Amino acid sequence: MTALGWLVIVAGSFVSLFFSVQILIKNFQENVLWGLASLFFGLPSLIFVALRWDQVGSLFLKSLAASFGSILLGGLMIAMGS
Numbered sequence: 001m002t003a004l005g006w007l008v009i010v011a012g013s014f015v016s017l018f019f020s021v022q023i024l025i026k027n028f029q030e031n032v033l034w035g036l037a038s039l040f041f042g043l044p045s046l047i048f049v050a051l052r053w054d055q056v057g058s059l060f061l062k063s064l065a066a067s068f069g070s071i072l073l074g075g076l077m078i079a080m081g082s
Contacts, residue, residue, distance in 0.1 A: 001081030005074040012070020019063035023049065023056050 027048050028035030037044035049060045 002078050003081075005077030005079075005081060007074075008077060009070050009074035012066045012074065015066040015070070016063045019059045019066065022059050023063070026052070026056050026059075 023045065024035065024038055027038040027045065030048070030052070034044065034048055038048060049056050
């Protein structure tokens, strides 16, 4: 059960990374400076999400759900397997 829990966490991390990269692509499509700032610093990406919620809000929520969902589910599976 422990190995399966870790697999869920790793898979959720990759899904979250996929959606985060999609947001970064939208940043670069908007403006190269937005993209570079978001790539090297975290805060501009969050500001971009807040300003362009209609474009990237769903991607942000999917990334958040994948992160927290996999951590919660995988952590529960690891705890049950120990």
